[in-house]
Amino acid sequence: MNFFKSQKKGYNEYCGYIKNNKESVTERNQKVLVTMSMLYTGVLFFYTLIVPIYFADWNVTGIYQSFLLVQVLAMLYVIFRFGKRLRSAVEVNVSCLVFQIYIMIFVITVSIMPVEKDQPAMYFAPIAAALSIIFTYPLVGIILANLLEIIVLDVLSFLLKTKEVFYVNFFASILIFLIIIYITYVIYGSRIREYKIRQRIEKMSEMDMLTSIYNRAATELICQEYIRRHAEDGFAVAMIDLDNFKQVNDTLGHPVGDKLLKDVAVILKEAAGSQNIVGRIGGDEFLIFFKRGNDRDTIEAALKQILQKIRIIEFPGSRVKVTASIGVCLVNKGEHLNYETLFSRADQSLYKIKWTTKDNYSFYQEERHE
Numbered sequence: 001m002n003f004f005k006s007q008k009k010g011y012n013e014y015c016g017y018i019k020n021n022k023e024s025v026t027e028r029n030q031k032v033l034v035t036m037s038m039l040y041t042g043v044l045f046f047y048t049l050i051v052p053i054y055f056a057d058w059n060v061t062g063i064y065q066s067f068l069l070v071q072v073l074a075m076l077y078v079i080f081r082f083g084k085r086l087r088s089a090v091e092v093n094v095s096c097l098v099f100q101i102y103i104m105i106f107v108i109t110v111s112i113m114p115v116e117k118d119q120p121a122m123y124f125a126p127i128a129a130a131l132s133i134i135f136t137y138p139l140v141g142i143i144l145a146n147l148l149e150i151i152v153l154d155v156l157s158f159l160l161k162t163k164e165v166f167y168v169n170f171f172a173s174i175l176i177f178l179i180i181i182y183i184t185y186v187i188y189g190s191r192i193r194e195y196k197i198r199q200r201i202e203k204m205s206e207m208d209m210l211t212s213i214y215n216r217a218a219t220e221l222i223c224q225e226y227i228r229r230h231a232e233d234g235f236a237v238a239m240i241d242l243d244n245f246k247q248v249n250d251t252l253g254h255p256v257g258d259k260l261l262k263d264v265a266v267i268l269k270e271a272a273g274s275q276n277i278v279g280r281i282g283g284d285e286f287l288i289f290f291k292r293g294n295d296r297d298t299i300e301a302a303l304k305q306i307l308q309k310i311r312i313i314e315f316p317g318s319r320v321k322v323t324a325s326i327g328v329c330l331v332n333k334g335e336h337l338n339y340e341t342l343f344s345r346a347d348q349s350l351y352k353i354k355w356t357t358k359d360n361y362s363f364y365q366e367e368r369h370e
Contacts, residue, residue, distance in 0.1 A: 018136065025136050026089040029096050032134055034083050036099065041075040044068050071106065086229045097145050100131045104149040112156050120168040121153055132180045133187055142184055146177050208280040210258060211265035219279025223289045224339045233292035234333040236299055237342040239350040240268065240306065243323040243358045245284035252318055260313065260322065267309045271302040296330060303361045311359065323359035325350055330363055
């Protein structure tokens with residue numbers, strides 16, 4: 001009973017890992033897909049050269065070379081398509097599955113042809129295992145892909161080969177299928193444990209100890225990485241600075257000031273939502289990075305919520321009032337700005353509000369238009 005519980009827990013962790021780290025899993029799969037396509041293209045060129053020499057007596061030279069040419073074109077398309085920028089999770093995962101099945105069709109073809117020779121599918125087992133391990137996608141996808149490969153191999157073996165070869169291929173494919181599922185489960189379990197440990201260590205170094213949001217270094221790094229991956233997508237940077245924070249520290253004490261910073265961090269996280277990035281830049285300055293999918297109306301609604309909630313913060317027994325000044329730089333889809341430029345423009349808008357009205361926000365685009 002404990003064994004099944006542990007296996008169920010491991011499976012849930014595996015599913016949770018893929019669900020909660022979709023972007024990093026997608027990026028890893030895409031890199032593996034491009035790398036494997038490059039390697040496989042090299043293998044295909046080499047294989048094209050040796051086919052006329054070693055397989056001429058099989059009378060399949062033309063079939064092999066035509067099949068190789070189609071695969072070369074397919075691999076070049078994959079390299080061109082996925083080598084430039086990060087694609088969607090669905091496209092990458094489907095492409096990985098298609099790539100695996102495509103490679104296995106070639107392996108099965110090599111194992112079955114020529115029909116006259118009674119060789120078993122010697123290449124199938126190790127390549128099937130390798131392909132199942134290098135890509136990271138749901139366990140159901142791995143099972144379905146390998147089942148499809150096994151069915152194709154066994155059906156062709158039954159139709160084209162002797163009974164002896166069919167039996168060998170059938171029992172070997174069933175055995176390797178079970179081994180693949182077990183190996184995949186064990187290896188992914190190890191990856192998940194390693195990931196959790198690394199994530200815990202990284203989180204300790206990335207978090208601001210007072211407010212439990214990202215510190216300045218982590219905020220800059222995460223934003224820069226996101227911009228690099230999604231350079232053509234729209235996003236925005238909002239700089240938030242508290243008004244009268246020094247007065248809180250001077251009149252009410254640093255413990256009250258620290259609690260204020262914690263409360264503001266909670267307000268920012270609630271307004272920004274879980275998909276966007278919230279960090280403390282230093283002192284009483286914060287930053288929100290709005291990822292793609294946030295239009296101007298959505299961003300303004302979040303900023304108004306922030307201003308309203310900070311405005312109603314009270315300090316019993318004191319007349320000190322705290323508000324916030326916010327500067328925003330919005331990047332429309334198709335524009336190309338680096339993080340430093342975004343930060344600088346948002347900072348300019350922030351200080352326009354800071355030294356005029358306070359308790360408000362300003363977009364850099366409006367400022368430039370004026």
